[in-house]
Amino acid sequence: MKIGIITFHNAHNYGAVLQCWSLQQYLKKQGHEVEVINLRLPVIEKIYRLTYKSKKEICSLDFVNKMANTAIYQLRCMYACFKNPGKREKYSKFEHFINHQVPVTRRFDSYEELVAADLHYDALIAGSDQIWNAVMMKSISPAYFLQFGNADALRISYAASIGTEKIPAEYEMLFDRYLRDFDVISVREKKAREQVIKHTDKPVAVVSDPTFLLKKEDFESISRKPKIRGKYIYVHNVHLKRVDEALNSVAEELSQRLGLPVVHNWKKKIYSNEKGYFTGGIEEFLGVVSEAEYVVTNSFHCTVFAIIFHKRFITVPHFQHPDRMRNLLEELGIPDHLISNGKKIPADLSVLDIDYAAVDSKKEKMGADARQFLDVALSSSKQKDDRSYFDYKDKFRCYGCGACADNCPEHAIQMVMDHEGFRYPVVDEKLCSHCDKCKEVCIYHRETVRNQIGVEPPLVYAAYNKDSAIVDASTSGGVFTSMYRSILQKDGSVAGVCYDANMNVMYDIGDTEETCERFRGAKYVYADGRNIYTRVKELLEQKKDVLFTGTPCQIAGLKSFLGRDYPSLVTVENICSGAVSPKIFRKYCDFLEDCYKSKIVKFEFRNKFKGVNTPFVLAEFESGSIDVESAKKNNLSSAIATNCVQRPICYNCEFAELKYGVADITVGDYKGIETQYKEFANDRGVSLLKINTPKGREFFEEWKEELELQQSTYEQAYAGNYTGRMSMTGARTRLMMNIDEKPIDDLLLTFNRFKRGGIKGI
Numbered sequence: 001m002k003i004g005i006i007t008f009h010n011a012h013n014y015g016a017v018l019q020c021w022s023l024q025q026y027l028k029k030q031g032h033e034v035e036v037i038n039l040r041l042p043v044i045e046k047i048y049r050l051t052y053k054s055k056k057e058i059c060s061l062d063f064v065n066k067m068a069n070t071a072i073y074q075l076r077c078m079y080a081c082f083k084n085p086g087k088r089e090k091y092s093k094f095e096h097f098i099n100h101q102v103p104v105t106r107r108f109d110s111y112e113e114l115v116a117a118d119l120h121y122d123a124l125i126a127g128s129d130q131i132w133n134a135v136m137m138k139s140i141s142p143a144y145f146l147q148f149g150n151a152d153a154l155r156i157s158y159a160a161s162i163g164t165e166k167i168p169a170e171y172e173m174l175f176d177r178y179l180r181d182f183d184v185i186s187v188r189e190k191k192a193r194e195q196v197i198k199h200t201d202k203p204v205a206v207v208s209d210p211t212f213l214l215k216k217e218d219f220e221s222i223s224r225k226p227k228i229r230g231k232y233i234y235v236h237n238v239h240l241k242r243v244d245e246a247l248n249s250v251a252e253e254l255s256q257r258l259g260l261p262v263v264h265n266w267k268k269k270i271y272s273n274e275k276g277y278f279t280g281g282i283e284e285f286l287g288v289v290s291e292a293e294y295v296v297t298n299s300f301h302c303t304v305f306a307i308i309f310h311k312r313f314i315t316v317p318h319f320q321h322p323d324r325m326r327n328l329l330e331e332l333g334i335p336d337h338l339i340s341n342g343k344k345i346p347a348d349l350s351v352l353d354i355d356y357a358a359v360d361s362k363k364e365k366m367g368a369d370a371r372q373f374l375d376v377a378l379s380s381s382k383q384k385d386d387r388s389y390f391d392y393k394d395k396f397r398c399y400g401c402g403a404c405a406d407n408c409p410e411h412a413i414q415m416v417m418d419h420e421g422f423r424y425p426v427v428d429e430k431l432c433s434h435c436d437k438c439k440e441v442c443i444y445h446r447e448t449v450r451n452q453i454g455v456e457p458p459l460v461y462a463a464y465n466k467d468s469a470i471v472d473a474s475t476s477g478g479v480f481t482s483m484y485r486s487i488l489q490k491d492g493s494v495a496g497v498c499y500d501a502n503m504n505v506m507y508d509i510g511d512t513e514e515t516c517e518r519f520r521g522a523k524y525v526y527a528d529g530r531n532i533y534t535r536v537k538e539l540l541e542q543k544k545d546v547l548f549t550g551t552p553c554q555i556a557g558l559k560s561f562l563g564r565d566y567p568s569l570v571t572v573e574n575i576c577s578g579a580v581s582p583k584i585f586r587k588y589c590d591f592l593e594d595c596y597k598s599k600i601v602k603f604e605f606r607n608k609f610k611g612v613n614t615p616f617v618l619a620e621f622e623s624g625s626i627d628v629e630s631a632k633k634n635n636l637s638s639a640i641a642t643n644c645v646q647r648p649i650c651y652n653c654e655f656a657e658l659k660y661g662v663a664d665i666t667v668g669d670y671k672g673i674e675t676q677y678k679e680f681a682n683d684r685g686v687s688l689l690k691i692n693t694p695k696g697r698e699f700f701e702e703w704k705e706e707l708e709l710q711q712s713t714y715e716q717a718y719a720g721n722y723t724g725r726m727s728m729t730g731a732r733t734r735l736m737m738n739i740d741e742k743p744i745d746d747l748l749l750t751f752n753r754f755k756r757g758g759i760k761g762i
Contacts, residue, residue: 001378003027004121004153006037006144008129009102011044012094013238014285015301018219019128021102021282023158023210025218026371032378035121038104039114043137093281101222101282111143115724123154123378128188128210132196133163134171134730142727145178155181156377159188159207159370163321167195170733175199177396177651177728180385184377189324201392205373211304212367213374219308223290224283228263232275234292235264238299238318246341247316251296253342254314257349260293300324307332307363310356314339331366332359388442389425395648397444398424400526400579401557404438406533413438415530420736421583422526422647441560444654449556451660451692458660459691459700460717462670462680462710475522475606476669477687482703483572483665484516484547492545492568494519495536497527503589503600505582507532507550509539519549522605524640526579526647529554533561540566551576552655552662559662570699573661575668575688576653578646578726581736587744588636589619598623605640606631611683612669633755635748644732644751651728659714664696665689670712672720680710688717 009020024034108114124146131144146155179200186205187193197204235251261275295306295313306313315338329335389398404425405413412431415423464477471478484494493511496519505525510516539546549572598621606615615631631637639645670688673681691697
């Protein structure tokens, strides 16, 4: 079995590296092919690097500057080595162990790089370590929730830790989202289980640290004896900068009682009787613990190795998270070895003598349970969860398309707005006949609404309308106008998204040039589509030609509601960047109207008066006033771009990665046209046009002569375009939690990285 492990393997912390080494070593012994995903996130890397800036941060893309900055980086490294030679030595030893003793993949510097790598495994394992600690990470990375790799891989968490008493409120929704993709879940602490189990209906096991998977002999095989003569007490402080007075008092007291010198891992002189400062690598760490006469530590893993090597030891509770140590020592039957300061050391040290035969028996039971968990997890089959929103009120299972409401024969379902401004189906049990037609039409996990993979790849073009006035009036290249005009010429109708008189974003049907012009331009906001499917079906039953345009999920809802193909229906999907909260948009419009003391009559998310590459957000008022701001800096636009205001299922979208799409035709912006087809690019807008089906090709023939076309490929056209699921962040939850607590522009400002104060939100 090919297995990929992701954890904090690159943290230059003995426990972090050894728990990773232990897990992969155990799996290799079971005959598996194992790789450790070599993700190097800055939040971890910067703690241990030699200089305050990395080489990547210093070096620019310019060749001359790159050479100069590389030299500057090397000088800084040399200065760091001169100032702190022990740090350089330790850094080199850790990197050597990680790259030679751990089977790492090629390096990835970001989650995006990891996703783009398209890795394939039979199973992916997240853990152990504090990979789910949102406070330490200052966020939640989807990488440590296995949001990468092939979809059919088993996804397992092994002894993952949240590192805190509880999951911070702003990250709870992220746990709701990401835990759903695991097939088997385990955590490291009982308190972590209490928290995690609130966010999943899957069983959550508590398993021991990966170091318990192996035997003493496994660690002895890589241990290296230290160059220390005579007996000593080894004192290990897990903190890089924090002085632990409790630890120091225990070590000093023990040193004086035993008359033994101290070897410790801090660079400053601390104790009255010191033998040396330890700066060794992983192998030397195991050696310095195994050869010590006594071990004193506030580290969980140093405690573990003291036990593995049958050492006399005292553990000082971690000032923030003592439970893990306490639970371990209680489970092994030696809780009295947790001592909080030197005055509490027993007068008779013999009471701390350990019956290691009894301890080993209990430790072996913990290891056996952990090994059994892993073996069962890896032999399990991947189960597909096809439950709908009606089975399990999970907002990550509802697209809000409204097909269920339109399909209900008893009219028992209403689409009701929630706190965030998104509509969800609510069933009136008094009217419901329990016919399950709502579940039958639900598009969640409904593969039949997707286009079947064709023999030929989709036709892909860069395109723009030959009529420059149409291009100027459109968000992109004006392709949609040619489509709806073709339908109108056949006395057909067009269904699309527009603003109503009060600037609400909604679906409507047009059958004239004037009514169809309302559908032009990107709206981004989640559109109210109540009854639109019923209205479209009525037209189709009358043999009318209908062009339906919308997001892939809205088109999937239409196809599911109709239940069969209508020859006179053509569907066009937009390349979607998520459906924005109508409540957020409404509040923002109210804010602008209050500022200008006038009603908004026109709103554009991407006005092109300075060119398509420098879009502006524009609001026009009844008074004639106009509010205009760079889309890059606008508070609402920035929140959209950073994925802070979209519908929950947009972060779990099944339609984002479909090469053949859901609709007959896909349209969007052709991003990167300047580099691929420089002669075809222009400053007014170029559309990406993808023809997915034979019906789409037939329809394309009717209006393609109105366009300037440059044939491309799917791979080229989507190289710079959105193709995957969006990543949910804590910023999104924090924003939504305060949606009714703060004035909307003030709230959005705190999440705008381009304006003062914005960094706090992101």
